[in-house]
Amino acid sequence: MERELRDRSPFLLYLLTASEDQSLKDMSALQVSAAVEGRDFPGLDFQYSVDDRWGRRFSITANPYPSKDWPLHQIQVTREDGEKETLELPFTFADFCSMDPTLRQHFRKVPMGYWREELVPLDSYLAGAPENLYRQIPYIWMVDGKRELWRVAVSWQVVAWCRERLDYWHFLQENSGVRSYHVEQATTQLKQELNNQWEEEIKKLKSKHSEELQKAQAEAASKAMEKLANVLLGLDTTSMADTLIGEITAGSYAQDTQILAEQEPPEPVAEASIEKTVTPPRPQQLEAYIETALCTSCNECTDLNNRIFGYDEKNQAFIKDAAAGPFADLVKAAEACPVKIIHPGSPLNPDEQGLEEWIRRAEPFN
Numbered sequence: 409m410e411r412e413l414r415d416r417s418p419f420l421l422y423l424l425t426a427s428e429d430q431s432l433k434d435m436s437a438l439q440v441s442a443a444v445e446g447r448d449f450p451g452l453d454f455q456y457s458v459d460d461r462w463g464r465r466f467s468i469t470a471n472p473y474p475s476k477d478w479p480l481h482q483i484q485v486t487r488e489d490g491e492k493e494t495l496e497l498p499f500t501f502a503d504f505c506s507m508d509p510t511l512r513q514h515f516r517k518v519p520m521g522y523w524r525e526e527l528v529p530l531d532s533y534l535a536g537a538p539e540n541l542y543r544q545i546p547y548i549w550m551v552d553g554k555r556e557l558w559r560v561a562v563s564w565q566v567v568a569w570c571r572e573r574l575d576y577w578h579f580l581q582e583n584s585g586v587r588s589y590h591v592e593q594a595t596t597q598l599k600q601e602l603n604n605q606w607e608e609e610i611k612k613l614k615s616k617h618s619e620e621l622q623k624a625q626a627e628a629a630s631k632a633m634e635k636l637a638n639v640l641l642g643l644d645t646t647s648m649a650d651t652l653i654g655e656i657t658a659g660s661y662a663q664d665t666q667i668l669a670e671q672e673p674p675e676p677v678a679e680a681s682i683e684k685t686v687t688p689p690r691p692q693q694l695e696a697y698i699e700t701a702l703c704t705s706c707n708e709c710t711d712l713n714n715r716i717f718g719y720d721e722k723n724q725a726f727i728k729d730a731a732a733g734p735f736a737d738l739v740k741a742a743e744a745c746p747v748k749i750i751h752p753g754s755p756l757n758p759d760e761q762g763l764e765e766w767i768r769r770a771e772p773f774n
């Protein structure tokens with residue numbers, strides 16, 4: 409059990425072994441773990457001597473899923489038709505309360521006939537738009553004595569407790585820099601500035617290119633005109649072929665068009681030969697990357713796959729090896745990154761399962 413706890417959360421072990429509080433010692437390991445995961449009793453790490461800046465002294469990264477509202481767990485269930493399915497469920501403060509027999513009256517099993525769209529998962533309910541809240545009923549999943557999974561509606565009192573715990577959790581996130589409002593604002597502003605700079609740069613390049621193109625066209629037209637004039641005046645009859653074929657630019661002069669029209673049309677190319685020689689353009693391959701300088705070191709990506717993601721000497725994330733895991737992990741990390749600085753690029757393995765869906769989900773981040 410100790411090893412399990414240390415792997416899960418080092419400060420849980422500390423709480424159990426070092427606490428002076430007897431009531432805490434009396435709690436089972438499962439209850440303590442649930443209290444931490446349900447954000448009732450989040451772990452705080454404060455090291456005064458590390459630095460004189462608060463951001464370096466204070467941390468909540470030892471909690472599970474520090475940048476999310478609630479920790480996520482994957483459970484495998486067997487459906488009525490015998491098919492196995494994996495569900496990813498959050499562990500909320502309501503789940504923690506459901507372990508307390510004195511709070512039974514706050515939870516009601518919902519018969520299957522009432523599983524309608526008004527029933528919404530508690531985490532979505534809490535994150536939802538306020539105008540929908542009075543039309544919806546929040547629920548959590550619970551297992552009964554027959555090991556069957558049920559939707560269980562929670563009372564408004566539990567919802568209010570969840571909001572209060574979430575508010576405190578957001579305060580801790582903000583203070584530890586995991587999900588800071590100011591960082592998010594600065595990142596958005598920086599991105600906007602970089603985008604503006606790029607757009608400005610692209611505009612300048614386009615305008616320069618267009619100027620050079622016009623200049624080149626004007627020079628070519630003037631040369632052709634000069635040679636044509638020489639030919640017509642009988643000054644340079646030997647170069648007539650060159651003038652007509654080599655230097656006339658399409659659409660420049662009516663004379664050119666007429667002369668070209670008198671020439672033999674080119675042999676038509678057989679369709680089969682076109683099919684053979686013309687290969688369809690390959691989609692552009694984008695490389696995965698991270699805007700490392702904006703990384704808040706929240707561990708989301710490295711927790712997800714530490715073979716793909718790693719930290720540099722400044723403790724900021726970068727892509728160690730994009731081929732060291734499935735493309736799906738790059739997309740999941742991009743979705744989970746609180747400051748949205750992971751760009752998953754294009755998949756490296758065309759045979760990966762469900763690639764179409766992952767490419768679709770990667771699009772907003774590339």
Ligand code: SF4
Nearest residue numbers: 703704706707709745
């Ligand atoms: S890049 Fe990784 S460690 Fe950095 S902020 Fe994003 S998810 Fe967190």
